[in-house]
Amino acid sequence: MDLKEAKLILAMYRSDGQDALDPIFSEALELAKRDPDLSQWFEQMRSVDLLISEKMEEITPPTDLRDSLLTAHKVIKPAPSNWLKETWAIAAALVLSISGLLYWVYSQSQVDSLNFDSFANYSAGILEPMPGLDFQASSYQELKNYLEKGGWPTFEQLPRGLRGLASLGCKGFHWNGRRVSLICFQPHQGKPLHLFAIEQEAWQDQNIKSEPLFAQFEGWKSASWQNNGMTYLLLRDQPDTSLADFF
Numbered sequence: 146m147d148l149k150e151a152k153l154i155l156a157m158y159r160s161d162g163q164d165a166l167d168p169i170f171s172e173a174l175e176l177a178k179r180d181p182d183l184s185q186w187f188e189q190m191r192s193v194d195l196l197i198s199e200k201m202e203e204i205t206p207p208t209d210l211r212d213s214l215l216t217a218h219k220v221i222k223p224a225p226s227n228w229l230k231e232t233w234a235i236a237a238a239l240v241l242s243i244s245g246l247l248y249w250v251y252s253q254s255q256v257d258s259l260n261f262d263s264f265a266n267y268s269a270g271i272l273e274p275m276p277g278l279d280f281q282a283s284s285y286q287e288l289k290n291y292l293e294k295g296g297w298p299t300f301e302q303l304p305r306g307l308r309g310l311a312s313l314g315c316k317g318f319h320w321n322g323r324r325v326s327l328i329c330f331q332p333h334q335g336k337p338l339h340l341f342a343i344e345q346e347a348w349q350d351q352n353i354k355s356e357p358l359f360a361q362f363e364g365w366k367s368a369s370w371q372n373n374g375m376t377y378l379l380l381r382d383q384p385d386t387s388l389a390d391f392f
Contacts, residue, residue, distance in 0.1 A: 147320050148183055148267065151176045155187050159194070179270055182263040261348040261369070261376070267320055268327075268341050269365050269380055275337075278314030278329070288315040288328055297326040298342040298375060304357075304368075306391025313337060335386060341378040346371060357392055368392070 151173040158164050158174075165174075177183045207213070280291045285303070292299050297317035313329040323343055330338045351358075357370040361384065368379040368388040379388055 146172050146176060147318065148176070148180065148263070149319070149321050151183060152186065155183075156190060158187075158191070176270075180263060180266055182260050261351045261353065264320060264343065264345075265362070265367060265369070265378060265380075268325075268339075268378055269363065271318070272339055272380065272382070275329075276316060276327075279316045281314035283311050285310075285312050285328070285330075288312055291315060292317065292326050292328075297324055298344050299326065300328070300340065300342055300377070301372060301375075303340075304379070304392050307338065307340065310338070336381060336383045338391070339380045341380070343376050343378075344374065345376050346374045348376070357389075359388055 154170060154173040155177065158170055164170050177187045280288065282288055282291075285308075289299055292315055295317055307330055310330040310332055313331055315329070316327045318325050318327070320343065323345055326342045328340050330340065332338060351369075353369050353371050353376055355371055357368040357379075360367045360369075364382060364384055366381045366384060366386060366388050368391075370377050379391070381388060
């Protein structure tokens with residue numbers, strides 16, 4: 146499940162917690178616990194739901210509404226009464242308020258979708274445990290041909306240290322509506338290396354350049370760089386290693 150699918154499911158989650166044990170929401174809720182951006186978006190949605198519920202409860206229909214509706218057909222051109230004007234005014238104000246809140250939440254989700262840290266965390270998350278690969282081959286060229294045939298992003302030039310390594314397989318998936326490719330390599334020693342490619346150049350939270358940027362988060366060593374509109378991410382679950390050795 147990617148973030149886009151999780152948001153579609155969580156958008157149906159009732160703010161009073163009635164759906165907490167519903168298996169339909171379990172995977173999306175678990176993803177929200179691991180992904181800070183999705184968690185923030187989910188809390189914003191729940192806040193909007195609560196505010197809408199509170200506003201709806203504040204609307205009190207006139208006591209004579211039923212009688213007025215039942216007798217309305219007898220009047221050819223009824224003059225609008227004060228209570229009807231007031232009700233429409235309240236409803237219009239409520240719609241405008243809700244529209245503004247929903248637009249703000251939507252704009253925030255668009256900003257979150259360009260968050261590189263969120264992409265890196267999600268990528269690391271699908272590696273625990275090791276995901277099922279779409280195609281397995283020990284030759285990198287075979288994997289590249291498979292990805293190109295499926296329309297997935299490919300790697301123009303591998304980092305120096307990855308060339309010649311045995312490959313384990315590849316996988317294509319979607320993240321926030323974008324296509325992502327993954328190729329896994331097995332070095333001569335140590336744990337596998339996981340190389341991601343995504344068709345995205347501008348990120349909200351980081352200015353990624355052509356030179357690799359090395360970092361570490363939650364036990365993962367990472368290297369990120371860009372080339373021709375593509376962003377690449379190399380991950381390895383081995384804190385005592387240096388990814389710089391592969392460049």
